[in-house]
Amino acid sequence: MNYKIIDKRWYPVRQYVLFMLSFFLFSCEHPDLTVVVPNENLRPASDFIKNNYEMTLFSAALEKVGLASTLNEKGPYTVLVPTDAAFNELGIFRPSDFDKMNLDSLKKVIQYHILPRRMLLRDIPSNGVDVRYATLAGSELYASLGSVGPNGGTPTNELFSVEQRRLEKM
Numbered sequence: 001m002n003y004k005i006i007d008k009r010w011y012p013v014r015q016y017v018l019f020m021l022s023f024f025l026f027s028c029e030h031p032d033l034t035v036v037v038p039n040e041n042l043r044p045a046s047d048f049i050k051n052n053y054e055m056t057l058f059s060a061a062l063e064k065v066g067l068a069s070t071l072n073e074k075g076p077y078t079v080l081v082p083t084d085a086a087f088n089e090l091g092i093f094r095p096s097d098f099d100k101m102n103l104d105s106l107k108k109v110i111q112y113h114i115l116p117r118r119m120l121l122r123d124i125p126s127n128g129v130d131v132r133y134a135t136l137a138g139s140e141l142y143a144s145l146g147s148v149g150p151n152g153g154t155p156t157n158e159l160f161s162v163e164q165r166r167l168e169k170m
Contacts (some may be wrong), residue, residue, distance in 0.1 A: 045079050046071035057087040058110075060095030065107035067114070067136075076118035080141075111137035 046068040050059045058081045062068040071077055092098070098106060114136040125131055128144035135141050 044072040045075065045077050049079065049081055054083045054085075055081050057084045057092060057095065058082060058113075061098055061106060061110050064095075064098045065103065065110050067107070067110055070136075071114070076116075078115040078117060078119040080113045080115070082113070108137050111135060112139065112141065115141070 046059075046062060049055045049062065049071075050068070052059075059068070062071065071079065087093075112135050115133050116136055117134075119133065124143055124145050126145045130142070131144050132140040132142055
């Protein structure tokens with residue numbers, strides 16, 4: 001009978017060397033590496049508002065006061081758009097209802113909803129006091145995200161909730 005003597009001391013070392021060798025040989029290749037390119041094909045704000053079915057009255061107001069072309073120019077702009085339901089609560093149900101309003105007053109109100117800067121939701125502080133943002137109307141807008149409790153908590157802003165749900169799905 002032939003017996004082969006196996007030295008078990010070298011077995012873990014041999015496995016470690018094989019593992020390290022395979023690690024160095026196969027870990028450096030990245031053939032599927034892709035570089036994320038920012039989207040340069042963004043729609044102008046006015047076009048986005050015009051094509052949103054919940055913002056038809058604000059879009060009509062933009063057209064009425066002549067600010068739609070301003071929003072189609074190179075920005076950056078942040079537009080805080082009230083929905084049609086918000087206009088309905090004020091008694092405005094159709095675009096023709098804007099004809100009854102003073103054009104200068106309407107323009108001032110619409111300009112108050114447009115910030116001449118890019119502002120993301122994460123840029124708005126939670127429970128901020130005296131946080132001001134310049135508007136196209138020339139006045140300042142005070143904005144802050146509210147929260148449930150005095151010590152913070154879940155913000156109650158609907159926009160934040162939608163953004164938060166989108167981020168949680170990722």
